Amino acid sequence: MTLSPSVPSRQKPFILALIGLGLVLPFAVYPVFLMKGLCFGLFAAAFNLLLGYVGLLSFGHAMFFGWSAYLTAYAAKEWGLTPEIAILLGVALATVLGAVVGWLAIRRQGIYFAMITLALAQLGFFVAVQAPMTHGEDGIQGVPRGHLFGLFDLSDTMTMYYFVLAVFVASLLFLHRVVNSPFGQVLKAIRDNEPRAVSLGYEVGRYKLIAFVLSSAFAGLAGSLKSLVFQLASLADVSWHMSGEVVLMTLLGGVGTVLGPMVGAFLVVAIQDFFAGIGSWVIIIQGVIFVVCVLLFRSGMIGVLAPWLKRRGITG
Amino acid sequence: MGDEFIVETRSLTKEFKGFVAVSDVNLRVRRHTIHALIGPNGAGKTTCFNLVTKFLTPTKGQILFNGTDITHTQPAAIARHGMVRSFQISAVFGHLTVLENVRVALQRKQGKSFQFWRSGECLNELNTRAEELIEAVGVAEYRDTPAGELSYGRKRALEIATTLALDPEMLLLDEPMAGMGAEDVRRTADLIRRVSANRTILMVEHNLSVVADLSDTITVLKLGRVLAEGSYAEISDNPEVVEAYMGSGHGAAGHG
């Protein structure tokens, strides 16, 4: 479950192989589908930093995802800013929101923590319903993808894809670093036994807050990317369904692993795309698959594969 | 005053919804001694520990550490001032390895614990010290085993190593030997005696032969109150103490 502190030497080729796969896959698979998977994979990885490594279940992560998407979309469309600046603005907003929500929620434990994050995210949802800038039910449509750094035309699907892939890979490597940093060690200690961490002199609240802010920032980054990929920011992005979906993806893939949330996200996105034709039944099918997975593989897909990966020295 | 006694409580009282678990306790722990807190189950020993380390807020009373009033100090801050506790229920970080458990304690003084961007490699410089500590408590052979997989006795040993990693001025050990086999009890008693050289230790322990062997002073609690205090010889002569122990099935204190 936990990754060993020193990266095993055989992990590097595995990571390189995955990146290689990411580079060639859009020639075989519809790139927009892949980008959707990458955006949600990043969202789930950000969420997993909290659930898997601090043991905090946030039920309000749509707030960071959705509001970051709105601001990026608005900045790109109304202010005509370049995509990288629009994304940075979105992430900055998510970071500030994360600091506020985290500060309010972190004193509570377990289900109370989940309830406060949900309540605050609902507040964020109602603001989105009311505020003129979000265009209510319509959302912000026709967001221009623009030119990255004023150079690369992102309206070209392949260029957009490689941009999303680059951001995704860099983010996952960074999150991997966080989890294995001195800070990450303290997080895992808090997750395993909070009173003991206190008795060793750690102000656990501060560690949790920093983790919360980092998690919201990356959730925001995922939302910003998504709004550029689909050229749309809508109420669906800030709704509690979205908060629930990220929980589902993370649990499905395997909580507390670096690969798990990504696998879970692709799975959920694939299910949604595959069954898109049958309308609201997709939710039921998703639910059934979720229940089956939880019953069959209690530690998620990656949890089942872990012994196999471990034997090959890929995960520790 | 603050020099002779490292910890002092004044009229320390804790009520849980009307039930008085600790009542008017005036405890004074002399510097550089081993002080045992004993008493039948439910006497309030653990509650006392929780109060002194501020894991619980007292209903009434005052706590002094090194002459400073810490009645309103946060528990993590108390640990940083040099008073570190262990827990009655074994408290290890189950998904971290044995080595990592000790390193988490060592890394606090390294001052890099907020650096989420730094590679965990920088923790390796603590390995030598961590290895010494796990060696001292006899769990060196489990260096890379997740702590959650250790037997109960070894978890307790690991906890002591983790506590010692902070090099605390004062240690509070809540039943450090519970669940250990005879050999581990002996090893742990030796270790406690060794580390007590320039430290103060307050410990709760049911194993009375260990208490007799190690302690300079013993305080007996019963129903939240101090029943007796003194050396082992003194308290084992006290008829009230003998009765308290007979009544709770721990055997007479006099035969420890």
Ligand SMILES: Nc1ncnc2c1ncn2[C@@H]1O[C@H](COP(=O)(O)OP(=O)(O)OP(=O)(O)O)[C@@H](O)[C@H]1O
């Ligand atoms: N959080 C709590 N809420 C209510 N009552 C409590 C709480 N903590 C302890 N008590 C009660 O206070 C009394 C003292 O408990 P404490 O754990 O301090 O005893 P102890 O001397 O450590 O016993 P043992 O030898 O069994 O560990 C017990 O009757 C216990 O039920």
Ligand SMILES: [Mg+2]
């Ligand atoms: Mg107790």
